[in-house]
Amino acid sequence: MTTIDNHIAVIGAGPAGLMAAEVLAQGGAGVTVYDAMPSAGRKLLMAGRGGLNLTHSEPLPDFLTRYREAMPHLRAAVEAFPPDALRDWSAALGQLTFVGSSGRVFPKTFKASPLLRAWLRRLDATGVQFAFRHRWTGWDEQGRLLFQTPDGASAVVARATVLALGGASWPRLGSDGGWVDILAAKGIAISKLRPANSGFTVAWSDVFRDRFEGQPLKGVALTIGAHTVRGEAVITRGGIEGGAIYALSAELREAVLGIGQARLTIALRPDLDAAALTTRLSGTRGKQSLANFLRKAAQLSPVGIGLMQEAAIASGRPLAAFSPAELAQLINAVPVQLRGVAPIDRAISTAGGITFDELDEHFMLRKLPGVFVAGEMLDWEAPTGGYLLQASFATGAAAGRGALGWFAQSQKS
Known part of the structure; x- marks a missing residue:
C-alpha cells in the first residue's frame, strides 16, 4: 500500500468537485482531485448533449424557491455564487452564454466539451492534480483516505477533504451512491436516495x-x-x-x-x-x-x-x-x-442524501471535522432548467471556501 501526503483532497471530478478544486487552488492550497472514472466531468458531458443548461435567468428570489424545503440551506451558497456569477465564470473560460426563450441559460456553442476542456486547462495551470481510476473506499484507522486503484490499494493523508461524489443516477458515469454505506458507518444521517427528474x-x-x-x-x-x-x-x-x-x-x-x-x-x-x-x-x-x-x-x-x-x-x-x-x-x-x-439509474438526478443537520454553515460534516460535502450528495432536489447545475457549482464553491478556511486554520495550529 502506497502512502501519499497531500494538502487537500477533492473526491469526485464533476461540477461540484471541480469548482471546489478551483476555489482551493485559487486560495493557494495544493489540491488533488480523485475520481473512479478514467476522466473528469462525464455527467457534465452527458448534460451537454441537451445543450448544457447551466442556469436560469429568472430573478434570484424566484430562483431560490425551486429548491423547495432545501432553500434555507442552499440560499447562502447560491447567493454567494449566483446565476450571473456562473455566466461570468463561463465567459472567462471563453464560453459566452445566452438566455433561451424559456429563460434557461446555455453556452452559445450549445456544448459542454469546449467549456470542460477550457476549465481543465485552467485547473492544470493553477496546479490542480488529478488521480483517475481511484475509487474511494473510506478511511483507515489512522484517518487516511483509502482508494482502490489499478495498481492496488492506496492511502492518502489529507489536511482537508471535499466529497463531491454525486447521487445515484447514471451510475455508468460515476455517480453510483457507493458512498452511502461508508458515511452511514460513520454515523452520518442520510435520507434514502430516490429518483428525481425521472419518468x-x-x-x-x-x-x-x-x-x-x-x-x-x-x-x-x-x-x-x-x-x-x-x-x-x-x-x-x-x-x-x-x-x-x-x-x-x-x-x-x-x-x-x-x-x-x-x-x-x-x-x-x-x-x-x-x-x-x-x-x-x-x-x-x-x-x-x-x-x-x-x-x-x-x-x-x-x-x-x-x-x-x-x-x-x-x-x-x-x-x-x-x-x-x-x-x-x-x-x-x-x-x-x-x-x-422509473429506476433511479435512469433518472436525471437524485433526491435524498446527507441531511443538512449533519453540516455546519461551511458544508463541513460536524461528526467528521475537516470533511466537506457538496453537490448531489446533499439532501436537496430541484427541477431541470438550470437549477441542478447551479446548486452543484454553488455548493462546490462553498465547500471549497470552507475547506480553505479549515486548511488555513490548521496551518496556524
Whole structure:
C-alpha cells in the first residue's frame, strides 16, 4: 500500500468537485482531485448533449424557491455564487452564454466539451492534480483516505477533504451512491436516495404504446393535487417523461411511493375553457371520423386524441358516446394513472442524501471535522432548467471556501 501526503483532497471530478478544486487552488492550497472514472466531468458531458443548461435567468428570489424545503440551506451558497456569477465564470473560460426563450441559460456553442476542456486547462495551470481510476473506499484507522486503484490499494493523508461524489443516477458515469454505506458507518444521517427528474410508468394499451411511443405532448398543463405545471411531456413505451413531468416529479414520486399510484391530469388545451371547447365541439361532425373532428374543431394532436381514447377505454364508455360538454371536460382533464417510478439509474438526478443537520454553515460534516460535502450528495432536489447545475457549482464553491478556511486554520495550529 502506497502512502501519499497531500494538502487537500477533492473526491469526485464533476461540477461540484471541480469548482471546489478551483476555489482551493485559487486560495493557494495544493489540491488533488480523485475520481473512479478514467476522466473528469462525464455527467457534465452527458448534460451537454441537451445543450448544457447551466442556469436560469429568472430573478434570484424566484430562483431560490425551486429548491423547495432545501432553500434555507442552499440560499447562502447560491447567493454567494449566483446565476450571473456562473455566466461570468463561463465567459472567462471563453464560453459566452445566452438566455433561451424559456429563460434557461446555455453556452452559445450549445456544448459542454469546449467549456470542460477550457476549465481543465485552467485547473492544470493553477496546479490542480488529478488521480483517475481511484475509487474511494473510506478511511483507515489512522484517518487516511483509502482508494482502490489499478495498481492496488492506496492511502492518502489529507489536511482537508471535499466529497463531491454525486447521487445515484447514471451510475455508468460515476455517480453510483457507493458512498452511502461508508458515511452511514460513520454515523452520518442520510435520507434514502430516490429518483428525481425521472419518468413514470403507465399501463398503456398496446395500440396506444405502439402508435405513440416517442411522441411529444406540447403546450399542455399537468396537474397533481394543487400543483400545476405548463410545458411538454413525451410518451415512452413504458410511461411518460419530459420537462413538465420532471417539474412535478417530487409530488408524483411521493404519491406513487406512498399509495402505489398517482393520478396525473393533463389539460390538452389549457388556454380554452370548457364553454369555448363545448361550442367548438357542438358543430355537425358529418362524415368525419371522431379523430378528424377533434383534430379540426379543438386543434388536438393525434397523441392527445389517443390519450382521450385511453381514458374512455378506462371509463368503460366509447369516446364516440361522449357529449360535446363531456368531451370538452375530458380535453382539459385527461386522467393518467402512474403506476411506478422509473429506476433511479435512469433518472436525471437524485433526491435524498446527507441531511443538512449533519453540516455546519461551511458544508463541513460536524461528526467528521475537516470533511466537506457538496453537490448531489446533499439532501436537496430541484427541477431541470438550470437549477441542478447551479446548486452543484454553488455548493462546490462553498465547500471549497470552507475547506480553505479549515486548511488555513490548521496551518496556524
